[in-house]
Amino acid sequence: MQDLNNIIVELSELNVYTGFGYKLNIPYNYVVYFEKEQNKELSLYIRKNYEALKTKFASIDLNFIYQPLVMCSSKNLEEVIAYYFPQLNYYQIPNLASKEYSEKVIKQAVRVAADGIDEILNKDNFIPSKIDSDELLNLLDYKGNIKSGLLFFNMRHGAIGVSDFFNTNSNHNYELFFEEALFYLTPEKEDFALGDFSLDLSFLPNYSEQLDDDTKELVKDIENKLAELKDNGQILFLIPILKDLLNKQSEKIDFKSISKMEINSQNKIQLQYFKKEVELSHLTKAIYFLFLKHPEGINLKELGNYRKELLTIYTSVSNQLDFDKMAKSIDDVINIETKAIYTHLSRIKSAFYKIMDASFAKYYIVSGSGEDERIVLFNTKDIIWNNYDLFTPDML
Incomplete structure (x- = not known):
């Protein structure tokens, strides 16, 4: 087995269940970069090698998310929420969530644009902004000690940080850090992925009638829009907004309730x-x-x-x-x-x-x-x- 000198692994009971049902749980294949304390060198390395890193994680069926570079869009958001959570229509939450998300998208775009200009103007001494991970860490209920690193959910839940050995090594080769992180996260052959795909569908009745073609197309379109939210990491911005909106309601919403x-x-x-x-x-x-x-x-x-x-x-x-x-x-x-x-x-x-x-x-x-x-x-x-x-x- 490869010696893992450059990473430290901390297993944690992360809260991946959002309360909105399995449709909006944190995807099992996410690997998310976070900062409790700013790590300028690591963040800068990710920015410069983002696409290559995403490709490497994708090779082991993982989706690497670096929040500052997540491409956000509020398009179709209201439609997706209303379809999967129809009871929220009573509180006008799909519409409110779409509006608040749009505001967040604008702020995110401004920050990315500002960082982009700074990077162009100051190629040699560019310092990326500190990543605000408080919302994410609160969502996941992370109480670990790692100050910056990767959150993972595929086999077990936990965080991967930079080891003391790495910090004492004057080379600071972050390629080695990611190489060992990828090795650790690569599943054994007998392992199987848990999360969104470990669903018990036995509650669904057995129908002899099929959906008509128009409905099949509509359902597929909605599913694709939800998948897009997950694939590009936007769900990490959406879930806190939904939680905040629901917390402001005087009545508790039961996500298993049906309408009269x-x-x-x-x-x-x-x-x-x-x-x-x-x-x-x-x-x-x-x-x-x-x-x-x-x-x-x-x-x-x-x-x-x-x-x-x-x-x-x-x-x-x-x-x-x-x-x-x-x-x-x-x-x-x-x-x-x-x-x-x-x-x-x-x-x-x-x-x-x-x-x-x-x-x-x-x-x-x-x-x-x-x-x-x-x-x-x-x-x-x-x-x-x-x-x-x-x-x-x-x-x-």
Whole structure:
């Protein structure tokens, strides 16, 4: 094994769980430079060799983050927060976070520009500004003794600093420091990465209906935007802003909470707490209302038993005047051999996935697979029906 003379390793119980769920936890593959006390030489070495260092860390699947050079942008930030944390819409936090983040981006750009000018004008005696790491260290709850170095999260959590041996060596070759740090952080073959990818997805129902193409594209786009926030290190600026905004709220936000549902007199489906409207076509909406009215679940093979009720709902919801045509549409839906019901269940699923992450959408869609019993997991007691009486067969 290689002798590690130039680094000192300090294992710590870093707080990588942000409280916002796994979507915004500190990524397992981050290696972040920090300073409790300014280390001019090390910081300057990183600035001059930043791209080469990022490439070396990437070769062992790690993402090296040097905060002063993180390229920040507030574009799409509000959209990402609102999608993965719909309950924050009630407090207007996505919008507030985007505004505060924009201000931070401007300040970051000014600092980088100022340092860039100083470096050009003073090539030989340029001194990089001290890196303000207090926000990061408080976020991670770091209580170690290393004054400057690297925070890591891949195998275990901890920090890597400059050793006494390195400090007594007049050469101060930081290439050796990073060489040993990379060697230490290189996982053994039997090791496996923990963090974002150690997810238990067993809570997700097994669906036979697929998302429509538009929804797949939208979800993929949102996922890519979140990945970009993580890949370029912007998440380290965003999380403290979100925490600060939530601390200012008088009410505690439960990130596992879901919204009550209101169906108004125009048959619009509103998720009050999320401040979202779920848009469905008239026939698909009628089918969704049928499942909401039967929290015990419905076996698709027995849909024929609900023909009269479904037709009653559809005539109340639809603006069509051709009763025979509406009846024909209902007959197609309840005939399992036409597979029309699966198309509508897919549309219901897609409608919710367009406005929120799967971890919340799963409560509202019609869960199940094949021809077996289908059920909406949402507690129907939390539905405010303004037109429930119109959906009873006796009205037909």
